[in-house]
Amino acid sequence: xxxxxxxxxxxxxxxxxxxxxxxxxxxxxxxxxxxxxxxxxxxxxxxxxxxxxxxxxxxxxxxxxxxxxxxxxxxxxxxxxxxxxxxxxxxxxxxxxxxxxxxxxxxxxxxxxxxxxxxxxxxxxxxxxxxxxxxxxxxxxxxxxxxxxxxxxxxxxxxxxxxxxxxxxxxxxxxxxxxxxxxxxxxxxxxxxxxxxxxxxxxxxxxxxxxxxxxxxxxxxxxxxxxxxxxxxxxxxxxxxxxxxxxxxxxxxxxxxxxxxxxxxxxxxxxxxxxxxxxxxxxxxxxxxxxxxxxxxxxxxxxxxxxxxxxxxxxxxxxxxxxxx
Amino acid sequence: xxxxxxxxxxxxxxxxxxxxxxxxxxxxxxxxxxxxxxxxxxxxxxxxxxxxxxxxxxxxxxxxxxxxxxxxxxxxxxxxxxxxxxxxxxxxxxxxxxxxxxxxxxxxxxxxxxxxxxxxxxxxxxxxxxxxxxxxxxxxxxxxxxxxxxxxxxxxxxxxxxxxxxxxxxxxxxxxxxxxxxxxxxxxxxxxxxxxxxxxxxxxxxxxxxxxxxxxxxxxxxxxxxxxxxxxxxxxxxxxxxxxxxxxxxxxxxxxxxxxxxxxxxxxxxxxxxxxxxx
Numbered sequence: 301x302x303x304x305x306x307x308x309x310x311x312x313x314x315x316x317x318x319x320x321x322x323x324x325x326x327x328x329x330x331x332x333x334x335x336x337x338x339x340x341x342x343x344x345x346x347x348x349x350x351x352x353x354x355x356x357x358x359x360x361x362x363x364x365x366x367x368x369x370x371x372x373x374x375x376x377x378x379x380x381x382x383x384x385x386x387x388x389x390x391x392x393x394x395x396x397x398x399x400x401x402x403x404x405x406x407x408x409x410x411x412x413x414x415x416x417x418x419x420x421x422x423x424x425x426x427x428x429x430x431x432x433x434x435x436x437x438x439x440x441x442x443x444x445x446x447x448x449x450x451x452x453x454x455x456x457x458x459x460x461x462x463x464x465x466x467x468x469x470x471x472x473x474x475x476x477x478x479x480x481x482x483x484x485x486x487x488x489x490x491x492x493x494x495x496x497x498x499x500x501x502x503x504x505x506x507x508x509x510x511x512x513x514x515x516x517x518x519x520x521x522x523x524x525x526x527x528x529x530x531x532x533x534x535x536x537x538x539x540x541x542x543x544x545x546x547x548x549x550x551x552x553x554x555x556x557x558x559x560x561x562x563x564x565x566x567x568x569x570x571x572x573x574x575x576x577x578x579x580x581x582x583x584x585x586x587x588x589x590x591x592x593x594x595x596x597x598x599x600x601x602x603x604x605x606x607x608x609x610x611x612x613x614x615x616x617x618x619x620x621x622x623x624x625x
Numbered sequence: 626x627x628x629x630x631x632x633x634x635x636x637x638x639x640x641x642x643x644x645x646x647x648x649x650x651x652x653x654x655x656x657x658x659x660x661x662x663x664x665x666x667x668x669x670x671x672x673x674x675x676x677x678x679x680x681x682x683x684x685x686x687x688x689x690x691x692x693x694x695x696x697x698x699x700x701x702x703x704x705x706x707x708x709x710x711x712x713x714x715x716x717x718x719x720x721x722x723x724x725x726x727x728x729x730x731x732x733x734x735x736x737x738x739x740x741x742x743x744x745x746x747x748x749x750x751x752x753x754x755x756x757x758x759x760x761x762x763x764x765x766x767x768x769x770x771x772x773x774x775x776x777x778x779x780x781x782x783x784x785x786x787x788x789x790x791x792x793x794x795x796x797x798x799x800x801x802x803x804x805x806x807x808x809x810x811x812x813x814x815x816x817x818x819x820x821x822x823x824x825x826x827x828x829x830x831x832x833x834x835x836x837x838x839x840x841x842x843x844x845x846x847x848x849x850x851x852x853x854x855x856x857x858x859x860x861x862x863x864x865x866x867x868x869x870x871x872x873x874x875x876x877x878x879x880x881x882x883x884x885x886x887x888x889x890x891x892x893x894x895x896x897x898x899x900x901x902x903x904x
Contacts, residue, residue: 310742314739314746321743325759436887436888440884441880441883442839442842444858445879448862448869448872452865452869456865456866561748564748564751565748568750568839568843586758598747598752601751602747605747606746609745
């Protein structure tokens with residue numbers, strides 16, 4: 301319990317740090333946002349009014365404390381361009397990003413865990429080499445290039461999947477399909493999700509495969525695995541019950557860290573596939589110089605990642621009895 | 626002795642393959658004007674979007690009629706400059722912080738490690754994007770942004786190394802004879818963390834090159850007419866329904882380069898790890 305409180309306290313410090321960093325980064329932007337947004341033709345009066353409205357005339361410390369105060373109350377300011385609150389804008393795009401990241405993670409695990417285990421068990425055979433070549437190339441491949449290959453194959457040559465956009469929330473489509481019994485809804489939604497999720501998932505799978513293999517190799521050398529082997533326990537039993545369960549501990553940590561990578565990769569993937577998530581929102585906002593939205597988007601993703609890390613940390617304590625005490 | 630060392634290095638496949646790729650890349654970058662057949666910047670509107678092999682263009686031409694192979698060869702320069710400079714920045718920041726935090730410990734250590742935590746709370750790409758958004762595009766800003774994002778690795782690993790090295794006898798001995806902290810840190814401790822630093826830096830070069838390509842791909846990085854692989858690839862996507870070569874080949878260049886640095890880094894790590902075991 302004391303440990304959890306300690307971690308929570310650390311999390312609050314980190315969140316505060318993130319807020320200060322994100323605010324300061326975009327505060328330092330050269331040039332006057334008022335002039336950039338209103339255009340060179342704006343009169344001095346208009347500029348002054350805008351700055352007054354946005355509170356841009358106050359000192360750095362005043363603006364920072366006001367921003368932190370806002371963050372605590374769930375207020376990230378107003379968009380310079382759209383007449384809407386940043387929180388509303390970011391939260392409206394967040395489900396799309398989460399959906400993409402979660403489905404990608406599931407795909408990644410489905411690929412990485414079997415390949416990783418197989419590579420470790422069949423160490424130094426052609427299966428292992430093939431698995432490791434797949435992982436090594438995957439790790440070296442920029443996510444946008446992988447997306448491009450998939451678009452080329454499935455959208456342009458085979459012409460079976462759309463290369464951009466989103467067909468509504470998968471979750472909602474699933475409920476509609478279940479209630480109406482019509483498969484059309486879920487297919488319509490999945491059709492758009494497959495390519496971006498596969499892109500992101502494959503990228504992540506390459507990283508996770510290496511980790512699973514390394515964790516399994518370590519565990520397979522342990523005495524208790526040899527003992528089980530000597531006792532005559534079947535190979536598959538050893539691999540699943542003795543080895544993989546213990547290899548899970550490092551793997552869970554890595555998946556937690558990988559989720560941050562996924563969120564980062566999502567930004568790029570969303571841009572390629574015009575997926576309406578936070579990543580695309582940030583990139584569009586940068587080009588429009590709508591910096592309160594950039595701030596808000598970056599902040600929300602970083603907060604999310606920090607909280608996920610904490611959850612993974614606690615989960616880690618839960619599955620590893622050695623740390624629990 | 627030397628002969629045995631070289632034999633061991635040559636036996637490590639990762640190092641040989643990775644090293645060869647990296648060496649070729651460096652040669653390409655240095656001798657770009659000699660190897661390439663065309664001018665990387667000269668436009669020729671009569672020869673736009675040629676497919677590979679057409680009219681003496683081995684990999685075809687781009688939307689301005691520039692020879693793609695030449696652009697890719699010159700792109701190696703951009704990638705290497707960004708890679709090396711940004712790695713140098715991260716290394717200087719990270720190693721310094723790692724040495725100070727590990728050596729002095731206590732509150733200083735706690736302070737720096739919290740900063741590391743804050744940086745690690747960002748998906749790295751996102752932080753680089755935010756930095757470039759603040760600094761503006763252009764090669765210098767891309768270098769600064771990437772450099773400021775990836776220092777945490779050095780800091781954490783060096784700190785960990787320092788914590789164990791500072792308890793060793795030779796450090797204690799140096800303290801006893803009255804060496805200054807500065808001298809101990811830079812003459813006694815730093816050389817002993819070198820192998821980890823080299824591994825991180827080699828792998829970091831690959832990461833930095835992908836990051837530059839990603840930023841440029843998103844339109845936030847290197848600006849035209851500079852021959853960045855990421856930018857060429859992004860622009861090529863506009864023509865992807867007509868011809869894919871404009872996007873495919875720059876991507877291939879990125880993969881091969883990053884693969885080279887990754888293999889080299891992994892190989893060096895294996896080699897240095899073995900050394901530790903033998904001790």
